[in-house]
Amino acid sequence: MAKSVMVAYALWAAGGPLGLHHLYLGRDSHALLWMLTLGGFGFGWAREFLRIPAYVGEANQDAEKERKRPPNMALPPVGPVRFAGQVCVGIYFGTVALIGLNSLDFFYLIVLPLCVGAGVHLVSSVGQQTSDLQKTITTCLITSPLFYGSTLSPLPISLAASVTAAQHRKFKPPHRLESKQELGPRLFRLGLAWLAFSAPLGYCIFHNTTATLYYLSDCVAALLDIFWFLPWLRSVVEYILLMPYRILCVFTGGGYYEEAWRKVLEILLREYTEKEKEALQVLSLQPEASLEAITHSYRELAKTWHPDHNPGKDAEAMFVKIHEAYEILLRRHKPHRFR
Numbered sequence: 426m427a428k429s430v431m432v433a434y435a436l437w438a439a440g441g442p443l444g445l446h447h448l449y450l451g452r453d454s455h456a457l458l459w460m461l462t463l464g465g466f467g468f469g470w471a472r473e474f475l476r477i478p479a480y481v482g483e484a485n486q487d488a489e490k491e492r493k494r495p496p497n498m499a500l501p502p503v504g505p506v507r508f509a510g511q512v513c514v515g516i517y518f519g520t521v522a523l524i525g526l527n528s529l530d531f532f533y534l535i536v537l538p539l540c541v542g543a544g545v546h547l548v549s550s551v552g553q554q555t556s557d558l559q560k561t562i563t564t565c566l567i568t569s570p571l572f573y574g575s576t577l578s579p580l581p582i583s584l585a586a587s588v589t590a591a592q593h594r595k596f597k598p599p600h601r602l603e604s605k606q607e608l609g610p611r612l613f614r615l616g617l618a619w620l621a622f623s624a625p626l627g628y629c630i631f632h633n634t635t636a637t638l639y640y641l642s643d644c645v646a647a648l649l650d651i652f653w654f655l656p657w658l659r660s661v662v663e664y665i666l667l668m669p670y671r672i673l674c675v676f677t678g679g680g681y682y683e684e685a686w687r688k689v690l691e692i693l694l695r696e697y698t699e700k701e702k703e704a705l706q707v708l709s710l711q712p713e714a715s716l717e718a719i720t721h722s723y724r725e726l727a728k729t730w731h732p733d734h735n736p737g738k739d740a741e742a743m744f745v746k747i748h749e750a751y752e753i754l755l756r757r758h759k760p761h762r763f764r
Contacts (some may be wrong), residue, residue, distance in 0.1 A: 428484045433477050441470045446477065450484040452609050460615070461547075461622050462514060467665070468671035469510070483553065501554040501594055507526075510550040511587040518544030519579025519621075525625035533573045541579055545586040555597050556590035564589040591636040704750035723751040 428450055436446035444459030464470025473480075493750040522532075522540035529536050549556040568585040572578035603744075703710060708722045728734065730744040 430478055430481045433481050435475060437470075437477060441473065442467070446473075447480075448611075448615075450480050451482065452484070452552065453615060453658050454547060455552065455616055457618050458514065458547050458551060462517060465510065466513075480556050486567055501596055503591055505593070507548060507551070508587055508591055511545045511590055512583050514548045515541045515545040515583025515586055516579045517627055519583060521622070522625075523576060523579070533578065535566070535570060537578065538562070538569040538582055541565050541582045542586050543588050549590040549594065550597075553597055554594055557593040561573065562587050568628050596698040603689060631639075705744055707750040708754070710754075719751065719754050722748065 433449060435444045436449050439445065442459060443457030443465030444464075445457035447453070459465065459470065462469075464471075469634040474671070510515060519541040521535055522537050526536050539562065545560050545565075546561050549561070565582050565586050568582045569578065573583055586673060640690060702712075707715070708719065710719060710722055714722075726747045727744065730740050730747060732733060732741045732744060735744075
C-alpha cells in the first residue's frame with residue numbers, strides 16, 4: 426500500500442520525536458533512533474519538516490530503486506549530517522552507559538565500547554544504507570583502552586567508530602529493507618531495543634533520584650550561565666530545557682515556580698539517600714524534620730562544636746561534619762536554582 430505524505434506529516438506533528446512517522450514509513454532504525462534521542466535531540470525532528478516527502482518517496486519506491494540501481498554504484502554517498510549524527514549519538518550512548526552501567530566489571534574495556542559502537546551503527550543504518558557492524562565494534566574495542574578511565578572517552582571512541590562506519594558503508598540488501606517486514610516482529614524488536622537502552626538508565630535514575638535531580642539542576646544552571654550575554658537566547662534555551670519540568674508541573678496542578686517545584690519533589694523524592702540519612706543522624710533529626718527544625722539543630726550543634734568555643738581535639742572535625750550534613754539537607758529542601 427502506498428504511503429501518504431499527509432499521514433506522514435500528521436504523525437510527524439503528533440509523535441515525531443518518538444518516531445511514529447518513521448514507523449509508518451517502515452524506517453525502523455530511524456524510528457528507534459528517534460525514540461532513544463527524542464527526535465535527534467529535537468533538531469532532527471525539526472529538520473524533517475522538509476525531508477518527509479523524500480522519505481515517503483523512498484518508502485513507495487524501494488523495490489523499483491533496487492531494480493534500477495546501477496551495478497557499479499557499490500557505495501552510498503558520504504553525508505556530513507549522517508557522520509555528525511553518528512558521532513553525537515555514539516557520545517550519547519556512551520554517556521548513558523557511564524551513568525547507568527559504570528559499576529560493571531570491564532566497563533571501559535567492553536561495555537563502553539559496545540555501547541558507543543551500537544549508537545554509531547544505529548545512525549549508520551538509518552534509511553537504505555548501513556555499515557559493517559563487526560568492524561565498527563572492533564574499532565571501538567581497540568580505541569577504548571587508549572582512554573581507559575576517562576569520562577571523555579566516548580568522544581574519541583565515537584569519532585574512530587564513525588570514521589570506520591563511513592569507510593565501510595553499503596546499501597542494505599533488498600531482503601533487509603525494513604519496509605518489507607511485518608509490523609508485529611518489527612514492533613517486538615523495537616520494544617526489546619528500547620528496553621535494553623532504558624532499563625539500566627531508568628534503574629540508575631530512580632535508585633539515585635535525589636542526586637540525579639540535583640545533577641540535572643546543576644547542569645542546566647551551568648548551561649544557562651553560558652548565555653548570560655544574550656538574555657533572549659538564554660530565555661529560549663531555558664524554555665526548551667525546562668519543558669519536561671513544565672509538563673511535570675501540569676500533572677501536579679501547579680505553576681512553573683517554587684511551589685510547583687516543591688510539589689514535584691514531594692512526589693519524586695520520597696526516600697532519603699544514604700548521605701541524607703547520615704546527615705540526619707549527625708544533626709540528631711527525624712526523617713520528617715522540617716527546614717526550620719534542620720536549621721535550628723544545625724545552629725545549636727554549630728555553637729557547641731565551633732573550635733572557638735570548644736577546645737576539644739575533635740571539635741574542628743565535628744564542626745566540619747555538622748556543616749556538611751546541613752548543606753546536604755539544605756540542598757534537599759532548596760533544590761530549585763533557576764526559573
